[in-house]
Amino acid sequence: MSPNNHGVIPPRGPEVTERTLTYAGLATFGRVPRLDEVGETDIAVVGVPFDSGVSYRPGARFGGNAIREASRQLRPYNPAQQVYPFHFAQVADAGDITANPHNLHEAVETIESAASELIDSGARLMTLGGDHTIALPLLRAVSRKHGPVALLHFDAHLDTWDTHFGEKYTHGTPFRRAVEEGILDTSALSHVGTRGPIYHQDDLDEDAKLGFGIVTSADVMRRGVDEVVQQLRERIGERPLYISVDIDVLDPSHAPGTGTPEAGGLTSRELLEIIRGLSACHLVSADLVEVAPAYDHAEITAVAASHTAYELVTIMSRQMGPARWSGQRGGS
Template identity: 45%
Template sequence: MTKKYQPANSFESPRFCGVRTFMRLPYVQTTDNVDFVIAGAPFDTGASFRVGARFGPGAVRDFSILLRPYNPEQKINVYDYLSGVDYGDFPVVPGFIEESYKKIEEGLAPVLEKGVVPITIGGDHSITLAELRAVAKKYGPVGLVHFDAHSDTWDSYFNQKYNHGTSFRRAYEEGLLDMNRCIQVGMRGGLYEPADLDDARQMGFDVVPMSEVQAMGIPTVIERIRRRAGDGPLFLSFDIDFLDPSFAPGTGTPEVAGATSTEALQLVRGLEGLNFVAFDLVEVLPSFDHGQVTANIASNVIFEFITLLAMQKKKKEEALVHASHTENY
């Protein structure tokens, strides 16, 4: 495939020049010659406490101009293998969650139909239900790797079925998930009752509270995720409040005793080789983000998502070369 779409060269054009796109990728709404797209879903009126995550996609893009294409930890230049664009934002409808769901689904449909991997920036976590609906239409029920301080499996909030605390219960009820391959990591903080997490387990989620993450250690957690995820198509959903507020203060419902930025990156890097067909990162709230601390880690997590795709593409290309050599002998 022609590697057509790559970031602007910051040796030739200063990072502060041009329209803000993720990592200075071209702003093109196309799926031709593209491996992945970055898209914004700036909907935040499904939030139960602070609002303002509608400005999250812009904040993450704004900081992402500092990212460079070579990942030294994974030893790969991602754009040697990938072509990607910033697809812009889906035209959500503030205050109208079900109409916004339709807009997000419609926006994702042509991307997924072409086999392109969407990486969506929220917005609050209510947007993930719309993404999972779109993904399931293409791939059927998918596995889920979910990093978060909250399980988001409440039945309702304020007697409403759709908000950022109910996304994964609705996904379970709608049959969008392969429950044998779903895992939630990082849950912590006070609950209304023990059933808040017990319900998630009864639905079939493997729930790993943050206290268990800290007791087991990151390598063991990675192995647990990998065993659970299996070989089929996967969705990765990353709520920025998975991190401790000292590393990600700019979010709507922060919880103490979360992951460090180093731990978060280690966990994502450890998922290399899994079959991810879509990603999202949600709940970045810039008005509480002093010094762009949260936008910094959010943009780096997304870069690690892209790196996972690059490593997957590299392996496929190497396998083809190996097969070709084998045939010639």
């Protein structure tokens, strides 16, 4: 591959044509090259096969590879965002982070260290979980570079509880810990898609005290995607943004393969359209968690997750591409 006019080697994208057998070959995300094949990358897709922090159904440790398999159907051009995301910035599959399934605290430290190494290399992260416990170490790594970040959290649940059976690190507690550690910008925190019964009214009161605004799934239905997107964009502003997507934000009819399903969720179309509406935001990294393929033999959940990750990667690619093509890698 020859350099462009600025002396920069163009990104190596997936080798996908109309004659590609989508069901054959190695399953990297979207068929992008492995990190060891390109040496450095602007966007690293990395898996974290860890689900020791769940409180109900396990199985999210298999989510990353299920998403990779489903992503075989992704194609090089994104018509919704009008860009070739894999041509505009280098995207590479960085494999999986090995986190100790028998020691939560060690796992959190390992994830943070591995994520920091990728970020220090100049990459933004698209992380495939795994359960939502992994959001805390990922946010620690991102905030080390960008300072406290805005957070947009798509989920059926708040995930701001204090403990579960006395344990402070679980998939229901990451964002309370993140606020306590000062790694979130508390003027720009939003939940989207929350619904269902909770333990106490105090849960909502405490969540508000942490700084979160809430857009429920019913709000999206009643107000519509465009109005919700406008509200979120105003709240986020120009701050560095981290997006965390728990696939259970979707209704179980759209994502049955998850550990803690709740009725009345978003459609996959609503989720994708909200994310596309945030394309002008300064997205510095993202995660997608809680895909548990054992509960969905039709792979509906993994398909929705792969398209969601594709939209997030596209946003990051659009933002990083111009810097790369002007002769600088876009690692900011």
